C-alpha cells in the first residue's frame with residue numbers, strides 16, 4: 001500500500017486541497033482522500049508539489065499516421081490535407097515510429113485513447129500497449145455503387161481487432177465523405193454504439209454543406225464524378241445527426257464551425273476539440289461562445305502527427321487556456337479526464353474511483369494561488 005499526497009488531488013471532477021490517493025500493491029485505488037488528509041503523517045506517504053490527476057484521455061487520435069512525414073500541409077486547408085493523406089499515407093511504413101508514439105502518449109500522461117483506424121497496422125502495438133484504446137474503424141465513400149466493398153473491408157478490420165481482444169466500432173469518417181447507403185448502414189448499427197465523426201473542421205467544409213462548389217467539392221468530384229451529396233444544406237446536416245437514436249453516443253470531432261443551437265437535442269452528443277491540428281491546417285479555433293456554452297460536453301484530442309507535432313492532450317488544454325482565458329483549471333482538466341471517459345462510456349478511466357487503475361499523473365509548476373496552467377506547467381507520470 002502506498003499514499004500519494006499533493007497540494008491538490010483532482011479526482012476527475014473537483015480539486016481536493018492537501019489530500020492523497022492510496023493504492024494497493026497492484027496500483028488499484030483503494031482510497032481517495034478528503035481535504036487536509038495529507039496533513040496527517042502516514043507511513044509510505046510521498047508528498048508532491050502540484051496536482052495529482054487521473055491519467056488523461058485522448059479523445060481523438062490516428063495512431064497509425066504517426067509515421068507520416070509532412071510536406072506542405074500547413075495552412076493549406078482541408079481538401080489539400082485529405083488529398084495529401086490519401087495519396088501519401090501508404091508510402092509510410094515505419095512501425096517502430098508508430099510504436100514510439102504509443103509510448104510517448106503514455107509518457108504524456110495518457111491512459112485511454114479513442115483512435116481512428118483505417119488499417120490493421122496498430123493491432124500488434126495496441127495489444128502490448130500500456131494505454132487502453134477504443135478503435136473507431138472509419139468508413140468513407142461517396143459512391144453507393146462501390147460502398148459495399150468498403151463496408152466489407154471495414155467489417156473484416158473490425159473482426160481482426162476483436163479477435164486480437166481489442167474493441168472496434170464502425171463509424172463515418174465525415175458527412176461530406178459519406179453516401180446515403182453508407183449513412184444508412186451506420187445509422188442502422190448505431191443503437192447503443194459510439195460514433196466518432198469529423199465535423200465542421202473548417203470554413204471550407206461549412207461552405208461545402210451550404211452548397212458552394214469550392215475546393216472540397218471539386219476534390220470529391222475528382223474522386224467520384226457521379227457523386228451525389230448526402231447533405232443538401234446546413235439544417236439537413238443537423239437533421240442527419242439528430243436522426244441517430246438516443247442510445248447512440250455521437251462524438252463530433254473538431255467543431256471549428258459548430259453552432260449547437262442547430263441541434264434539437266445535445267444529450268447524446270460530445271464535442272471534441274483538436275486545437276493544435278486546427279491551428280496547423282486552418283489557423284482557426286471554435287468560437288468562444290461555443291466553448292463557454294458547452295463545457296459539460298467538450299472533450300479534447302490530438303488528431304494525428306499528420307496535422308500536429310505532438311500527441312499530448314495536456315499541451316492541447318494549454319492552447320485552450322491561452323485562447324479561452326476564462327476557462328477554469330478544473331474545466332480544462334475535466335475535458336481530458338472525466339468528461340472524455342463519460343463520452344467513451346468507460347468508467348475505468350478519467351477519475352479516481354476505488355477499485356480502478358486510471359493512472360496517476362502529477363501536474364507540476366501550476367499557479368497554485370490562482371489555479372491556472374502556466375506555459376511552464378508540465379506533467380510527470382507517477383503510476
Ligand SMILES: [Zn+2]
Pocket residue numbers: 060061062116198253303304
Ligand atoms: Zn481526425
